[in-house]
Amino acid sequence: MDILLEITEPGQSPLPHENTPRSRKRVVGIDLGTTFSLVAAIGLDGLPLCIPDENGTQALPSVVHYGPKGSVLVGWPARDLLVQHPESTIASVKRYMGRGVAEIRARSGTLPYTLEAGEGGMVRILAGKAKVSPVEVSAEILKRLKARAEEALGGKLQGAVITVPAYFDDAQRQATKDAARVAGLEVLRLLNEPTAAALAYGLDRGHEGLYAIYDLGGGTFDISLLKLEKGLFQVMATGGDSALGGDDLDQWIVDRVLARMAITQPDPGLIQACRKLAREIKEQLSDTESVTFDVPDTASNSNSGTKDLLTRTAFEQGIRDLVWRTIPICRRVLKDAGVSPDSLQGVVLVGGSTRVPLVRRMVAEFFGREPLVDLDPDQVVALGAAHQAEVLGGNEPAEMLLLDVTPLSLGIETMGDLMEKIVPRNTPIPTARAQEFTTFKDGQTAMAIHVVQGERELASQCRSLARFELRGIPSMTAGAARIRVTYQVDADGLLTVAAREETTGVEQSIAVKPSYGLTDDEIADMLRDAMRHGEDDMRARLLNEARVEANRVLAAAEAALREDGDLLNEAETQRVKSAMVSLLEATQGEVAEAINERVTQMDVQTRFFAQRRMDRSLQKVMTGRKVDDFA
Amino acid sequence: MRRILQGVMIANAPMLCWSCRGPTPAGLFCATCRTILPPVAGEDLFGLFDIAPTFEPDLTILEKRYRDLQKQLHPDFFAHCSGTERRLSLEWTTRINEAWQTMSDPVTRAGYLLRLAGWHAERPAVDPEFLEEVMELREALEEVDPRAPDAISRLMSLKTAARIRLEFEITRIGELFRGNGDSSLGEIAKHVDRMRYHRRYLEELDRLEDRAFDPDM
Incomplete structure (x- = not known):
């Protein structure tokens, strides 16, 4: 969370003209x-507002679709393709940020696309023809939002303030920052989501005192x-579960629908159709006592003509355990801070997800209000993030300090294999803690x-951050x-160990440094790509890759023929030569797929030679050695 | 006791500013050029907050000072400054946080006061009367099965009892620090040790309670 932009402090020579609208930073x-x-x-009236797209919609679905010809779709059109093309449409990519392949598989169950471990353990998603990292997928979403904002402003x-769950670890934060860099955004700061929420409330309404921020998003839970005090926000304690969210509530409905249809192994398209349906049912159940819906058909995506009914009571019974999982976490956070509800x-x-009435009831019951x-x-x-951007960008004096x-x-x-804590959770930062150890062998x-x-x-059950000797x-x-x-954590939460x-x-x-981050070279490559190419140059990039x-x-x-040509x-x-010629011909063309296909063919045709x-x-290797050498 | 502790207060000796080389009293900022100064080496944590070292500080004042210092010295305010200034801000706030954590908790506060007063014994002598109490407490703890239906209510009552014992020791230590009764450092250390034990016991109860609430943990 580097501060990339200088902050002008009150009393430290802010020139009067610096705050005129002309020099106002975007x-x-x-x-x-x-x-x-x-x-x-921040709008003209000084209040923050969400910037809508050309259709007047503020929310952009975090969904990215990779088309067969290298096109990239983001948002609503991509979300519409989730059902038809689940294998090339990526949703909820935030869950994969800064995670390894094994972790994602363990957390997400069956996925419609293939995952591959890239360099440094970072995941590559094979979405249709594209092979992308979660960072690049997130960058596509950020690019779209950036374009929308630049149009409006x-x-x-x-500069931008980007929010992350308070519970995100270093690797996840770094991945988010990388995504911003790839999208060509200057990150003023990564801001914890609950802090952003408190900022939105605190600055608007002048609240002071002790507040709990209960955040049940699509894929994460944070408390x-x-x-809050004038000019100062002190985080007393945080907790959460980075694999619990509204998606899990939807999943309960999905499972129920599939069970009704007596389907045990649904194809990806059906799963997506059910998810879409589940979201609609969940939203409706927040307002009504029961919902009647069309059961999707297995063969096509049209409905089967069968109707089903889900009552709020049944839904609440089904998700009670999931929602309940948030309560012990709330308890621990209150306990860590030493306060009672x-x-x-x-x-x-x-x-x-906090629109779900059961969530509201459980929260109200636990906190007693x-x-x-x-x-x-x-x-x-x-x-709240817009407020903070305004401050860090120097448009507003830095009245607010976050501890x-x-x-x-x-x-x-x-x-x-024991974990010896050196800096316990919820320690105010910056901090430095030391502990003495000794040798165990003469x-x-x-x-x-x-x-x-x-x-x-x-x-071994904790996240490994670094090893050295x-x-x-x-x-x-x-x-x-x-x-x-000695463990030293600076004000941005970055750790140095000595x-x-x-x-x-x-x-x-x-x-x-986080283990699932990108290398600087990878970032540079992506940045170059992002700057050089617009929407449709994905195709050029793919073609280039195929030629290489x-x-x-x-x-x-060629080298093989030179060295071992006598084997043929x-x-x-x-045969080998003609395969080479036809591949060479393909590289003169402009179609990446054709080249890739010839590469595969050539591989098959020359396998005997290999x-x-x-x-x-x-x-x-074996000639001239005694048998013993191989024993 | 009070006499010993007052001896460690650091006088505000004048020094030369690292930046403008002008003389300035030690403090947060140079009197001449307003640049951030290094924290005074060896200054006790109470001195940092400008309050007398005592076991019973005014916690409201303590918290106010903590926030005031953060509002002046936090690294966010030095992001645009030189490397030295950024490092000094980090050093200051690291110490301020250490001081805040030490002083806002009676257990660490008492331990720190003992060290300030020159008590360096690694562990106090065995306390036979307390040993018996410890055995009883452990027994009560072992009888609780976190998966049993009555676990939470049993843990709650154990917690209430442990809290009362902890509070009792805190009051007792307060009196000893004020000079009532046998206020030798050894006697205080004995009670501080009891207080630590009760704290750890409460933490263990907390862990069991977590497990009772959330068996997946």
Whole structure:
């Protein structure tokens, strides 16, 4: 959460002309949500408002469709394709941000597209013909919002505040920042969603006191306890579940519909049709006691003519356990802050799922008061982010200071896979904590430091942030060395770990970089792409990639013929050569798919040659060695 | 006790500003050029908040000072400044947070006051009368099965009892620090140790309670 733009402080020489409308910076707040995304800015009247698209709609579905010819669709048109083309349409990409393949599979169950581990453990999604990272998918959404805002504000954006769940770990935050960079947005700050919600309420209405922000979004649940005072927001404690949200409520309806249809293995299209239906039913059940709906047909996407009925009571019974999961988390957060529910001034609801009456009832019951719902729970985060952008962009004096805490405990792995906490969760930042460790073997001269994040007792169940080794410890008996490990977390929440052997002063330190981030080169590539190409240059990029790949294959084949051409008879050589010629011809064309197809064909046609070369090299290795060498 | 503690207050010695090289009293900002100054090395955490080191500080004032300091020194206000200034702001706020956490909690506050007063014993001597109490408390804890239907109500009553014991020790320590009764450091340390035990016991009850509420944890 670097501050990329300088802030002008009150009393630190703000020139009077700096606040005239002419020099006003074009800055926005963006809520990059799981289901919907929004962009907001401060209007002429000084109040924030969400910027609508050309049809007057403010919410942009966080859905991206990758067309067969390289086209990219974002938002409503993409969402409409979810049912027809689930394999090439990506929804809820926020759930994949900063996550590894295994984690996503474990959390999301069956997905309509294939996942692949890319460089550095980062996920690549095979969506139809496109192969994209979650960062790139998010960047498409951001680009669309950016274009919308630039249109409305009449010029290039100079900065944006993007919101993230308070519970996001370093990797997820970094991925969000990367997405913004790819979209060509300057990030003024990543702002925690609950803080944004509180800003929207606090600044608009001048509330003070202790507030709980209960945020049940599409895919994440967050609860934060904030102390609001004039000019100061203090985060007392936060908690949440980054894999629990409104999508799970929808899923209950989906499962029920499928069960009624007696379908155990639905195809992706049917699942999406059911999800769409589920969302509609859920929304209607917030206002009515029961909903009658058409059961989708298995063969086509039209309805089967069968009708079904779902009552609010049945729905509430079904989702009760899911919603209940949020309550122990609320309890822990109150406990961490050392306060009881009755010392709160209010509970703010955020996220579309808080429209569900059962959610409201459970929250009201637990906190012993009716929650605040004055602002639209879908918009409140974006509105608050716009406020903060205005301040960080220098358009408003920085009257507001946010004192934040560490959302998750930071610790170190000790013997027996144990997680030893060094900075407990909800510690105010910046902070520095140190702990001493010692060697466990005589003469041990190095110590592995494994930095982990999380609340579980076993280090292997926590998120691994970094590993490094302290070397050069003088040889001593076990337990004699004194190694002081210091964790320093700065005001942006970024961690630096240092280890120092106290008797010799040998020291080693590391700035913790998330393990699922992008490399700087990858970012640079994406940035270049994003700047150079507009909507339809995806095709050019694909063509380029296909040509590069074809040339690589051709060069390899040439080399093979040079080295091992004697393995082939005349006819076979001819076969390989003709495959090469037809691939070469394809690369002269403009169609990426045609090139890729020839590459595949050539692979098939020359497989026998590859096999013979393999056999020969194996023979070479074995010739002249004793059998024992291979035993 | 009070006498010993007052001895560690740091006098506001004048110094040279690192930025303008002009003389200035130690403080947050240089008297001449208004640049952020380094925190005074060795200054005690109470001194940082400009309050006397005592076991019973006015928590309202403490919190107000904490916020006032943050409003002047937080890294957000130095984002556009030089590297040195940014580092000083980070050093200050790290110490302010450390001080705030130490002083706002009676358990860490008492431990810190003991260290300030020169008490460095690693662990106090075994406290035989307390040992018996500890055994009873442990027994009560082991009898609770977090999955049993009455777990939460049993844990609640154990918690109430533990809180009362904790409060009792806090009051007792307050009196000792004020000089009532045997206020030798060893005696205070003994009670601080009891207070720590009750705190850990409460934390353990909390964990069991979490499990009772949420068996998936």
